[in-house]
Amino acid sequence: MYKRQQPYCQAKSGDAKHVGGVLVTGQDANKPVERREPNADMTTEQFKEAYRNKLYSLYAKTLEAASDKEKYLTLASLVRDEISRTWLQAKKLRAQQQENQEKQVYYFSIEFLLGRMLDIHMINLGLKDTCERGLRELGIELAQLREEEEDPGLGNGGLGRLAACYLDSMAALELNGHGCGIRYRYGLFEQQIIGGAQYEFPDDWLKYGYYPWEYRAADEAVEVRFGGAVRLQANGRIVYIHENYEAVSAVPYDIPITGYHNNTVNTLRLWSAEAELAKQACAAGQTDCRNTLQYKQSLESISHVLYPDDTYHEGKVLRLKQQYFMVSAGLQNILRDFRKMNLPYANLPDKVAVHINDTHPALAVPEMMRLLVDEAGLSWEDAWDITVRTMSYTNHTILPEAMEKWPEDLFRTLLPRIYMIVHEINERFCRELWDKYPGNWEKIRHMAIIADGYIHMAYLAIAGSHSTNGVAVLHTDILKKEVLHDFWEIYPQRFNNKTNGVTHRRWLLAANPKLASLVTETIGEAWLEDPCRLQDLTQYADDAAFQKEIAEIKRRNKQVLARIIQQKNGIAVDSDSIFDVQVKRIHAYKRQSLNVFHIMDLYQRLLEDPDLPVWPRTFIIGGKAAMGYYIAKRTIKLINSLAEVINNDKRIRDKIKLVFLANYNVSLAETIIPAADVSEQIPTASREACGTANMKFMMNGAVTLGTLDGGNIEIREAAGHSNIVTFGLTAPEVLQYYRQGGYNPWDIYHSDPRVKRMLEKLVDGSLSSDREDFRAHYDSFLHHGDQYFVLKDFAAYVAAQEIINGKYQDQKVWRRMCIHNIAHAGWFSSDRTFAEYAAEIWRLNEAAISCQDGCEQPGFSPIAKRLGTMLQ
Template sequence: MDKRVFTEKFTGRLPKDIKSATPQQLHNALGDTIMEMYSERWNNSRQKHLSGRRAAYLSMEFLVGRAVYDNLVCLGIYHEVDEVFRQLGVSLADLEVIEDAALGNGGLGRLAACFLDSAATLGLPLDGYGIRYKYGLFRQSIVDGFQKEDIDDWTRYGDPWSKRCDEDTVLVEYNGQTVKAVPYDMPVFGCKTDNVGTLRLWQAEPVKEFDFDIFNQQNYLEASKEKIFAEDISRVLYPNDDTNEGKKLRLKQQYFFSCASLTDIIRKHKAVFGGLDDLAEHITIQLNDTHPVISIPELIRQLVDNEGWSFDKALDTAKKVFNYTNHTVMQEALEKWDCSLVDELLPRIYSIIIQISETLIADMYASGVPKEKTDRIRIIKDGRIHMADMACYASSHINGVAEIHTQILKDTVLADWFSLYPERFRNETNGITQRRWLALCNPRLAEQITELLEGDGWMTDLSRLKELEKYADDKEVLSRFVREKNYNKTLLTHYIYNKEGIDLSPDLIFDIQIKRLHEYKRQLLNAFSILWIYYGIKDGSIKNFRPTAFIFGAKSAPGYRRAKAIIKYINEVGRVVSSDPDTRDLIKVVFVQNYNVSYAEKLVAAADISEQISTAGTEASGTGNMKLMLNGAVTLGTYDGANIEIVQEAGEENNYIFGARVEELKEIVPEYDSRSVFAGNSMIRRVVSSLIDGTVSDGGSGDFRELYTALLDGASWHEPDHYYLLGDMRSYVEAKLKAISDYSNDRAAFARKQWLNMCNAGKFSSDRTIADYAENIWKL
């Protein structure tokens, strides 16, 4: 970067009195300057991607977070820009107030963002397609312990990292409604390369914004109806779908970005290659979970209706083009759409899905597949369309996202499909980008690593960290590592004080659980364990307890009543321990508000203990576990998801594993009696009874009583203690107390465990994951 040219362009976009510029003005000027200076590089990359075989990543979520710092790191100009800011009398740190692009709700969306980063860095022609949500997920606040939601207006001060491309607008047609899909492109800068990927996000807009005649008739709302209904499609991520109207809106969203993305892909292919007969040779599309699976019948529709292809030829092409990533083993999360809803909203798509389903059945009969197996894998059954079955039938590859997850898919969830097409199944263990999740969020540790490795090659080859194992017994190296950890803890305590008004000491152990709020992730088990420790300190059964901060970050889906009750319970436990003079200095419970990527960057750098406590066999992979490991935290977790591979890489002796394993649960569950566990252990009984005995209050909502009933007697579709909280509780508390005791008794030995976790995080780079996708699935 020419610093003189940058300074001129940057200052030319700012007020004359630069020191009076707001952070938003600084951010917009910086973003516009970078976009202008690197536009030629971006355009060259676009053309190169289109000239050969390329991959498209379709995802309902891209949790990109705040772009500015990450872009500067990947472009290798962070320090130069920082120096320019200082010379002008302003601070790059002022941009901390810039909003995250919260276009995702957790690991699935963050993974998608990491994949684009890695592909750009590896020089691979991968581009993303999704939705440009006006309000993202939501802005969370905690009021009287309850989650409250408000709009997250992330673009209200502008969005300098996106470029509107009106010339590529697509019309998307529903039964009775047509809307415009307007693309906004975000560059994805590769690290130490000229390659730039593109994330194209679609914004829904009306064909006719305003009906003047109706307005003149003084029917004011009706005059703007089309605008409102169109913009609803890209207004928020995952609208509440408790009602039929909510379900219809979610289906509209999925079809909206699938239709627009495929139209864009086909247009671009025809512009370069003339026709579509070679489409499958030049484009491969990854379906990130079942949300974009509606793309399969949509591609067939476009090829049949717009290009005059036969259905069989179009289906054959779809099978070659699409690949499917499964992110869940839970049936309730495998999308199924009511036939009547799809027929009402997308009648042509529904007719094509019927054809796909009938072709599948005919194929199975022709191959001699038993009728009972054919009936199990039918795409249309019980009046619903099973999207995962359609994805398995019409894809070249099907992959899970961790070794155990992929095995569970083969053994149970997708066992019939695996028996039919074993060659389609692969495992692609998830990964994270070390550029954001180490270089950016933990610069002092990054500097130590760079000095020890005599260069920053680890930024593009994370396996280099393995070379640092030889320092595991080097007192000087580990002392510096501990100092950097304490520095990060100090930064976090200041951040939490400013955000939450809670005063923490960096001398506390930081035990951190940050992830989406869901019952299977067992934040409730964590809260129970804190109460267990509290009671143990009070009755003297737990002695010499090292002061610990238990920090939670999570958002619950707005309509997920039980998850929201768990948030309230965590905060009630915090109230109990903080109001008792015997424990207020020993136990701190913090539930941070509006957990997002920027908050996560500070939390992972400061963590001592990483809570990864999902019921064995329920977490597909996890990526938070990898971020925390990379920043030198030990894993306190079950043998689930990528935890298994983390332990394989770093050693079980350097982590804290507890609880029943998948194979054990298969034996336990048929005979499991939560009432018996509850009755047989006085501390479990005391802790769980807090839900109903007045220890904590749910404000009269009855939500805590419902949690209690679900654990002991079952509720809705739940079996009693469906996620085995009571069964794992004793083992979990013992492992947690062991980790805390180890830290307290020998900080140097604990630091050695932390160091070795960091050294063995190389496998979990998304660079490795994407390189494998490119070679074995996308054939780039």
Template sequence: MFNNKELFKASFQEQLVSRLGKSMEEATAGDVYKILGSLIRENIGRDWAESNRIAKVQEEKQVYYFSMEFLIGRLLGNNLLNIGMLETVRDGLKELGWDLDEIESQEPDAGLGNGGLGRLAACFLDSLASLQYAGHGCGIRYKYGLFEQKIIDGHQVELPDDWLQRGNVWEERRPDKKVEVRFWGRVEMSERDGRTVFETTGYEKVWAVPYDVPVIGHGEGRVNTLRLWSAESAVDPIKMAQDGQNSYYSFLNYSRSVQSISEFLYPDDSGYEGKLLRLKQQYFLCSAGLQSLLRTFEKLKLPYTELPEKVSVHINDTHPTLVIPELMRILMDEQGFGWDEAWDITVRTVSYTNHTLLSEALEKWPENMIRELLPRIYMIIEEINKRFCGQLLEEGRSQEFVSQVAILESGQVKMAHLAIAGSNSINGVAGLHTELLKTDVMQPFYELYPDRFNNKTNGITHRRWLMHANPKLSSLISEAIGSGWTTSPLQLKELAKFKDDRHIQDVLMGIKLDNKRRLAAYIQDKQGVMVDPESIFDVQVKRLHGYKRQLMNILHVIHLYHEIKDQPNVERVPRTFIFGAKAAPGYYLAKSIIKLINVAADVINRDPQVSQQLKVVFLENYSVSLAEKIIPAANVSEQISTAGKEASGTGNMKFMMNGALTIGTLDGANVEMFDLLGEENMFLFGLRSQEVLNYYRHGGYVARELYHQDARLRRVLDSLVTEGPFCCHEREFEIIRQALLDHNDEFFVLRDFDDYAAAQKQVEQAYRDSVSWASKSIVNIANSGHFSSDCTIERYAADIWDIAPVRRES
């Protein structure tokens, strides 16, 4: 049905009539999207089944990637690209009177993730399928995403993200593959055949029902599976009544409790009930996913001792760490293994990626909560800790050292410690991040297990972030170096030979300008703000957090406002600062920064004297689909986190791949970007990670001294709380001033401000030379293949998972 345009058109119109009973004249954009999705599903269905069959027949090792987030974005355009039918469908729809871009906009962004963690997982799934590895995702089918962000009077307002309201054309419900997950209850021990048997009774059971989404590889790639679990009632209300319970209210309470497990991505965990729900979610994912993959393993008719040779379970950050005690439970309680053998199988099966250096982000759970909700799991964790600590003491380790690495300590279960103890590999996600794990955050564990630690710098899929998001740039690259880079992204390096080619430079800058015009039209439509496409588009889009330092960016913007007001006749390159970010609902400082950005935008954009040279835009509800509009249009990429705080970043890679130049600190993957590009192709500033670490360890930083010494800082900060255009009623921005001065500026915003302002001057000066700027842009694109997730996945496959591509049979 997809062999050519005419066949596509005929098939499309036939499906429209047979499925929806509509003619082309009656169809809506939503109808067209629904039919297109179903056609793609039919087109790849045979390949999906064949991919699963081949993996089973060839008995190749398979990877199961457990993650609480999969930020997959819209799938229609990406799937059409990967099956090689994007332009055929675009042209066919055009002849039928429809624009593919409009049809793509009918698809909601899947509410399955929040930020970089989830987007990384999505890129990894794309690369696994495209490189023909048998690698599947395991997540939760959240009914509601994080939240839909609205900006009202400058404030972030959170609305439900009901992304499943109109269904999901890509998923397939598999009720025949449901599994039972158990909570609460009590553990009873007994002797059976000379061994101690543990059995949980009085538990509450829940059905985990899988919804499968095909992950379509590019070209000749595989079709893997993203399996998303939904919680459903496993209790018959009639049986409840027979057991003497009030069937109506008891069942409703139980049913509501079950539904809540897969209802919200990241429920508010500020209180006990919220924490309990998040713990439930994590165990639900781990138990359901493990039961499912073990069913597949059992079809091989192999003993469980061979599980590590056929299965690799990878946990994306600490959220799925309960796979370790859950796999132990299954091996011991259901398969009859002793402790030592079960532990050996578990450790050789599980691997772990650490994503954070922030101590507050390293998960801990109250012991009593796990003990009550998951009594058998708690017993196993307790035994893991007892044996782990006992072995260390036997080896002569000090009590202080053992306390540092203990899994249970001060009434808390430390999930990162459990993940390290129970895994065969622990990887960081950028060179600097991994080194800081080894020398600081996880130093005692590195001392114990030096061979387990390794680095796997994050990556992004060039198919979505270049080929799909920026097709004109992709065509230009292929004209210059051939199309080999589309399957071998390291070949982008060949583009560097054209960095001084005036024709390539001119076409590149023309493509950038077209992308900027499209974004400007979107901003005009959505925000009612006219921005100049000829201005520098300076972009910072990412989660709103103190260490990412959106605050430094907007304080600098206010400083530029003051400069223009003081010297309105000085010639400047016009700048448009574009922000996009969501703040956690309970993160009041972050929400105040969003308010400040919007207040600054309102003041600056309304000022006729300033707005000719400076504009500020905050784009609400930042998402994958919005990123695909913003990133190809950016001239400058803001990667300004406090050195040593950002594990890696992937936005930095997406901007680089689309020819934006980075202003940033030597943090995360920026370090590796700098190694590739050199200082002439980036704008570096700020403290280095060791300097930051020294301040934290030894003190010596006094933010108020900088405030008193630097008149620019004093003026900007005072303008937030005294009379003036940026001051809100009831001193709303006092919380920002307090964070910087009273709480001594935890993320060194003031310390790096002067260096940042100087780097921004360099940006402006460099942009004046359009030829040089274009050359730098080409060098950035040429080196971006290094950060393709294809390269990252090949390193995971070789160094951690020990998997090989599963080729189609000839």
């Protein structure tokens, strides 16, 4: 047992107080702050009685007769009942907020990767201990019921998980906010590995509905229009009439987002595309029911899958439809609520903030203009001023292929009125550029929203919003100096940085409960609402007893993952080996291939010397490749082909194992991340915007092995240079190569025999009977210039892996590193990030933040310093 420490973040004076981990001062501090206790008054006996009654009312079954699915739904229904009672109060509060005209934020994202909700709701409502104890007395294990819950197929990777973390923090900080997205029927896809290769199957996560976590609100449906034509009608002023369009009904489904121990329930509103059969049949003049049903399926395909394959025309059409469908439905809903305030539209930016998460919702800019000009009757100038002051935009990439753009002809046909508005925005923007750069046609063409037959969505988002932020210090710097430099020159006041964060409540408290309990036992529970207080753990970094407990928790987590690997892959792995983990979307710039090349080299060295002094290593890789991304799918095949060779070679005495875990999702991540020793964060420097997986691993005591890119740089600054292992080219060096050339991968091929040997094994039949299986990789490295500098960084990466091997063998040093990573992870909580958004971009009242003593950290924004960040 470790003594509790006094919180180090204290208010400066008596007129300040903490609300949800944020220090509130001034007028807000004088308001009564009600810290409502969770539902800790329910006894175990009351829970058991309620559980039996709910099971009987739902299924008319006894405990002995009920299936695990029915037992799960019974528990979830009880939790839903409690949420509903709290949510009703929250909706009444929101109505009061509208009457009081308090500002609301709406977060638009194409993805919301929520993960399973039962556990997090029980934690937030203060019910988990009672439920778990009561179930056990009934002979039921909570862990077994949790496995019955489907992961909602509402996202894919970091973008969607970030949006989910932000919703969690918004509710935890009691901020007035809501998410807006699409209710995908099949999500992305279920990944299965057959013959070592990825195959995609529908992710039928809604097969039984999303009961009990969603509420259909059909009475609030709106209409979204596609195609048709626009004619002008002069009636005192020019009116735009949209006719002969295809109408889709957008029906909202609301998912509650609970706040941690504060009785706050916010809303994630997801829109489903639906068609009214009778209306559509009548409008189309059809009499054949078969045609009617086909038409219905065509309309409703808008909300069927996340990221339709856009390598063909129909897929492009569907993606563009999705993006407009989401923003049109969402903005119509927002303005409908705003009108209830009985305020002039000029007040909209003071009462509403609309945030564009990446370019997918960028059509919110012209759609807001349409609603204000065509439907509200405002002048263009007034509508534009309102739109810009209401909108804000987060850029998540610097990759050219991810800078979304749409063919002008497709856009004009599908969205005729929106095209007219975008065209007008572009004309006015180009006139602004002409005034600033007279005669410089090339610069204007380079910055134009419409150019060379394409509409550039990032440019539209920047021009139509008052804030553009990057998601890591380096990323924002590259945006300003490189990728969006021209826009930064004309709008320097609009650019700012908001380093990403992850919610410690899911990624530590829920995912790693034994570690969370040890942390609370050691420093007290204040870190749950004020994660910067994790830094109090630093004083125990050299404590032998604390180190031992940390190591034992890690080993137990590794044993759990080892059992899953045995069940899923049939591979026995050593829980005492180093668990070296790289789990993320499969993409060339994330460089799973660099990881593979090191494994190939280590395997070869072990063949040459089985007594090589290396600690046994289990390499774990997971992630999905986009359906149309050929080389990424071949990378998965390469990983599994190499695994087949290594895992069956007795000559290396099980010194290394390689495992690819299929269908990586939030639930699998919640098992993998707490078990990881090494966190592989190895993208080409300058290519990764930030990353959030690095923060989740850090929070669970893994040591980052990474390039100096994105959030890795800030992790190094926070945890200390000695508690992370970095390698490879820096971002300036990479950008210099991109600008001026000077790198030839053949030089490395001829100078490093390890590289030559590895590359030849790709095509000599060593890994596949079909020598062409990995020809694309071979060619990309040697004949296509090694775009992501895999060969260039190989020697440095191998050297970094040697450092990892050496440090791990000194367990006292390794455990100290792990503890420092946990202790300094608090700054990377999404609570900090979201409070920065609220205070600096959206100007929400609840985010009036005052400086605290002892929270200085160079290199970060003033608001971050004032949130109780880590001491160096």
